[in-house]
Amino acid sequence: xxxxxxxxxxxxxxxxxxxxxxxxxxxxxxxxxxxxxxxxxxxxxxxxxxxxxxxxxxxxxxxxxxxxxxxxxxxxxxxxxxxxxxxxxxxxxxxxxxxxxxxxxxxxxxxxxxxxxxxxxxxxxxxxxxxxxxxxxxxxxxxxxxxxxxxxxxxxxxxxxxxxxxxxxxxxxxxxxxxxxxxxxxxxxxxxxxxxxxxxxxxxxxxxxxxxxxxxxxxxxxxxxxxxxxxxxxxxxxxxxxxxxxxxxxxxxxxxxxxxxxxxxxxxxxxxxxxxxxxxxxxxxxxxxxxxxxxxxxxxxxxxxxxxxxxxxxxxxxxxxxxxxxxxxxxxxxxxxxxxxxxxxxxxxxxxxxxxxxxxxxxxxxxxxxxxxxxxxxxxxxxxxxxxxxxxxxxxxxxxxxxxxxxxxxxx
Amino acid sequence: xxxxxxxxxxxxxxxxxxxxxxxxxxxxxxxxxxxxxxxxxxxxxxxxxxxxxxxxxxxxxxxxxxxxxxxxxxxxxxxxxxxxxxxxxxxxxxxxxxxxxxxxxxxxxxxxxxxxxxxxxxxxxxxxxxxxxxxxxxxxxxxxxxxxxxxxxxxxxxxxxxxxxxxxxxxxxxxxxxxxxxxxxxxxxxxxxxxxxxxxxxxxxxxxxxxxxxxxxxxxxxxxxxxxxxxxxxxxxxxxxxxxxxxxxxxxxxxxxxxxxxxxxxxxxxxxxxxxxxxxxxxxxxx
Numbered sequence: 076x077x078x079x080x081x082x083x084x085x086x087x088x089x090x091x092x093x094x095x096x097x098x099x100x101x102x103x104x105x106x107x108x109x110x111x112x113x114x115x116x117x118x119x120x121x122x123x124x125x126x127x128x129x130x131x132x133x134x135x136x137x138x139x140x141x142x143x144x145x146x147x148x149x150x151x152x153x154x155x156x157x158x159x160x161x162x163x164x165x166x167x168x169x170x171x172x173x174x175x176x177x178x179x180x181x182x183x184x185x186x187x188x189x190x191x192x193x194x195x196x197x198x199x200x201x202x203x204x205x206x207x208x209x210x211x212x213x214x215x216x217x218x219x220x221x222x223x224x225x226x227x228x229x230x231x232x233x234x235x236x237x238x239x240x241x242x243x244x245x246x247x248x249x250x251x252x253x254x255x256x257x258x259x260x261x262x263x264x265x266x267x268x269x270x271x272x273x274x275x276x277x278x279x280x281x282x283x284x285x286x287x288x289x290x291x292x293x294x295x296x297x298x299x300x301x302x303x304x305x306x307x308x309x310x311x312x313x314x315x316x317x318x319x320x321x322x323x324x325x326x327x328x329x330x331x332x333x334x335x336x337x338x339x340x341x342x343x344x345x346x347x348x349x350x351x352x353x354x355x356x357x358x359x360x361x362x363x364x365x366x367x368x369x370x371x372x373x374x375x376x377x378x379x380x381x382x383x384x385x386x387x388x389x390x391x392x393x394x395x396x397x398x399x400x401x402x403x404x405x406x407x408x409x410x411x412x413x414x415x416x417x418x419x420x421x422x423x424x425x426x427x428x429x430x431x432x433x434x435x436x437x438x439x440x441x442x443x444x445x446x447x448x449x450x451x452x453x454x455x456x457x458x459x460x461x462x463x464x465x466x467x468x469x470x471x472x473x474x475x476x477x478x479x480x481x482x483x484x485x486x487x
Numbered sequence: 488x489x490x491x492x493x494x495x496x497x498x499x500x501x502x503x504x505x506x507x508x509x510x511x512x513x514x515x516x517x518x519x520x521x522x523x524x525x526x527x528x529x530x531x532x533x534x535x536x537x538x539x540x541x542x543x544x545x546x547x548x549x550x551x552x553x554x555x556x557x558x559x560x561x562x563x564x565x566x567x568x569x570x571x572x573x574x575x576x577x578x579x580x581x582x583x584x585x586x587x588x589x590x591x592x593x594x595x596x597x598x599x600x601x602x603x604x605x606x607x608x609x610x611x612x613x614x615x616x617x618x619x620x621x622x623x624x625x626x627x628x629x630x631x632x633x634x635x636x637x638x639x640x641x642x643x644x645x646x647x648x649x650x651x652x653x654x655x656x657x658x659x660x661x662x663x664x665x666x667x668x669x670x671x672x673x674x675x676x677x678x679x680x681x682x683x684x685x686x687x688x689x690x691x692x693x694x695x696x697x698x699x700x701x702x703x704x705x706x707x708x709x710x711x712x713x714x715x716x717x718x719x720x721x722x723x724x725x726x727x728x729x730x731x732x733x734x735x736x737x738x739x740x741x742x743x744x745x746x747x748x749x750x751x752x753x754x755x756x757x758x759x760x761x762x763x764x765x766x767x768x769x770x771x772x773x774x
Binding site: 123133167168177181182184187248303304306307308309310311312313314317318321322324325326327329330332333336337340373374376377378380381383384387388391392395397399417420424425426427428429431432433435436438439440441444447448451 | 516531533554576577579580593594595596597598599602603604610611614615617618619621622623625626629630633634667669670673674676677678680681682684685688689692712713715716719720722724725726727728729730731733734735736738739742743746768
């Protein structure tokens with residue numbers, strides 16, 4: 076095949092692929108039983124966009140072990156899930172704060188009450204007399220009853236608990252011992268036999284999940300630490316309802332302006348840069364939603380849009396060099412080659428300096444600074460790839476295609 | 488060819504004036520520290536229509552029942568913020584209900600509420616300062632290795648220039664300094680260094696080719712050659728961020744405006760500050 080034909084084919088296929096991918100990612104696609112979801116639908120929205128309660132609990136006291144913090148976190152997770160929301164997120168921050176995000180809940184006062192309640196676990200006899208408390212329990216785990224194949228909760232008691240439980244099970248054999256978390260009934264098993272070994276099993280859980288939940292509640296018991304809500308934010312549903320469409324509008328206006336500017340100012344290379352920019356946007360969005368599993372927040376949208384404006388910088392550098400080379404009277408092909416080669420050192424040096432700054436902030440930064448740095452580095456690396464590799468491939472093949480040979484259309 | 492070096496005193500004077508005004512204002516008025524740094528409570532309420540002064544005064548009276556130092560302010564067209572130091576989590580729903588009942592508001596809950604303990608801001612601020620300083624030192628080392636030490640110092644001075652100009656915007660317009668302030672400063676930092684390196688790279692390249700008779704010509708020519716690129720890149724960057732400023736919600740606007748000025752400053756400083764500094768520093772040694 077001739078170089079000309081080959082290049083025409085390569086260019087056409089590559090640009091078509093970009094357009095098709097852009098269409099699929101923005102609209103989604105269904106082929107038979109297979110479905111590709113659109114980027115918009117797989118992007119997780121941050122609390123500031125969908126609304127909800129955000130709480131940061133400070134753990135009081137010093138030298139608290141990681142175990143204790145993890146237990147506290149699990150306990151809070153149980154309590155938050157009891158509020159009936161699915162997508163709640165509980166994380167431990169670097170400063171040992173516990174960050175709680177509850178989307179769709181706007182009553183911060185109630186959420187705080189639920190999270191901060193004392194969480195006293197009690198086993199009570201039929202007369203509401205307390206048999207044992209959370210302090211008597213060593214461990215609770217999930218197991219399976221070999222005979223019935225049903226999930227059970229295995230209970231291990233400490234020394235004092237064993238003694239008290241042996242007395243209670245003797246007294247209440249055949250009767251119910253109820254398990255309460257504060258004043259909330261969690262489970263009400265019947266005592267089948269006297270338990271003197273300090274090891275008991277609780278049957279009657281519907282499935283593994285329920286058994287796990289029960290074991291979790293029994294094991295975590297009371298909060299092992301004192302919590303003080305340091306930060307409480309609520310984002311009402313109306314804010315997100317305003318923020319999402321305005322951000323979309325800003326994105327459409329901003330990206331359209333950048334693309335129009337490039338196409339009008341740089342003609343053919345500009346249009347090719349627009350294709351590369353489309354790849355950049357898809358690539359960063361894909362990395363953020365799938366690899367980094369990041370949630371999209373209001374500052375995040377601002378950052379992404381800013382990076383779109385900055386991403387064309389490498390192409391601007393290259394195209395300016397190509398123009399200079401064309402003005403020196405070089406042929407189209409050698410001008411394009413020289414343009415890329417000449418621009419590369421400054422593209423690399425300027426971007427590597429930025430990446431260095433980003434990496435340092437990623438290592439040393441906390442919270443928002445770290446998140447910002449991650450966005451910055453991802454954006455810079457992606458834009459380096461698209462603005463250099465993608466643009467180079469498309470532009471070289473377009474030049475070799477001999478479709479348009481007028482140097483004016485390349486900016487000369 | 489542009490005569491940047493010849494008029495360097497003018498550029499330095501412009502920048503110094505802006506920065507001195509900013510720093511004096513900083514000393515006198517201070518930064519408008521938002522609750523992310525200062526701690527406190529902010530309740531944002533969406534009204535049904537634009538509130539007049541009587542409405543604001545009435546809301547202030549209601550808020551004063553909960554916190555006598557509460558400040559009430561109109562934001563955007565139809566939003567009101569109530570700021571206080573001692574409004575508790577339990578008081579917020581009561582406060583909102585009073586206002587909601589009085590003005591028949593549509594939202595069942597406040598548009599946004601923020602209550603932040605004072606200790607978080609301090610840590611965030613310290614961490615942001617230390618990690619940025621470490622980043623600047625490493626950038627300085629990289630530029631010194633790839634170029635030379637004096638390029639590195641000139642680039643860092645330009646960087647400080649841009650950060651100070653951005654802070655000036657926050658001081659003069661009294662934009663609340665919240666955690667997005669850190670992101671704004673870091674963005675300006677990244678943009679500024681990127682822009683300066685491109686100009687320096689051209690100076691280095693032209694210097695190797697010995698294309699110019701004097702250092703003055705070398706610097707002026709390098710700036711001229713990279714000028715179109717500097718302008719086009721700042722334009723494309725401003726397209727998106729200005730679009731955000733014009734149509735975005737209040738918190739986005741607060742973030743976008745300092746960025747617009749900071750990025751303009753980044754472009755300005757790489758041409759009119761960083762290059763002349765390098766010129767005068769290296770030239771004096773030769774003469």
